[in-house]
């Protein structure tokens with residue numbers, strides 16, 4: 001087994017299991033819920049460095065977090081070193097525990113601008129960015145990458161070496177190349193190869209959908225910690241399942257729905273809360289009987305109270321059953 005991440009050991013303890021950053025998903029509401037469930041660190045969705053520096057109200061509001069989320073990192077993306085440094089300083093001033101850089105986003109518009117996974121093509125330029133960031137920050141700097149640009153250029157080992165030389169605290173690796181998008185499977189053998197020889201902790205990421213898979217990756221020494229994205233949407237209890245040594249988890253959907261609605265309404269205006277909750281209710285329903293009929297019904301609602309009633313009725317019928325993973329492809333696109 002590789003050692004756990006100890007970056008926040010004194011304040012928060014060892015880190016093994018981390019919620020993956022996901023645009024449109026890991027806002028302060030979902031991060032709070034997952035921290036409570038047991039994710040040991042949380043990270044915001046990617047925020048535009050340009051947007052932060054220009055002072056865009058929307059980007060700034062996306063940087064907000066709740067004290068109960070700590071340790072919480074804010075992820076930024078961009079292509080210009082000076083703008084990235086400015087943005088990282090804004091994140092630091094906001095009081096985040098660390099700054100995370102997105103070097104994994106495969107989206108065309110982002111890479112065409114030289115941001116996200118485009119940085120993987122120029123490790124020396126990446127090194128310049130990371131050392132400049134590091135010398136301007138007091139808080140830890142972390143990065144999230146893919147295994148490389150494409151099959152012919154799987155240079156994650158070199159990227160990790162550069163990151164370590166620049167003083168990066170950990171590297172999260174989504175085990176696919178940029179060219180793969182979300183197809184195929186994450187290459188955990190490559191993640192293991194990199195982690196074993198890495199001087200800094202590696203967080204392995206990709207395709208973990210059960211607690212036992214997550215624990216196995218750690219026990220078998222694939223990485224120092226693991227990151228879980230889509231698996232936490234299908235099974236919001238996944239971190240609780242991982243951390244409980246005995247089978248004591250209860251899957252109280254009704255309680256989860258109440259909590260999620262309450263937090264969303266507290267943190268957002270009603271319209272935004274409604275739109276976000278509608279998406280989550282659809283994801284939570286995956287794997288339960290009659291979920292497609294339920295999804296159809298919620299997409300016809302236009303009010304948060306009506307949505308809550310429908311959700312409570314649907315999930316109330318499921319008792320304490322955990323969703324069954326039907327292996328269907330799920331959210332095959334994203335920013336990392």
Ligand SMILES: Cc1cc2nc3c(=O)[nH]c(=O)nc-3n(C[C@H](O)[C@H](O)[C@H](O)COP(=O)(O)O)c2cc1C
Nearest residue numbers: 020021022023046174206207228229230334335336
């Ligand atoms: C809808 C969606 C949005 C995502 N947004 C981000 C993001 O903002 N930043 C990032 O680094 N990765 C992002 N990702 C990638 C995930 O963090 C993760 O690397 C990927 O989903 C693979 O892990 P998983 O199989 O556990 O989901 C996103 C993924 C999805 C599905």
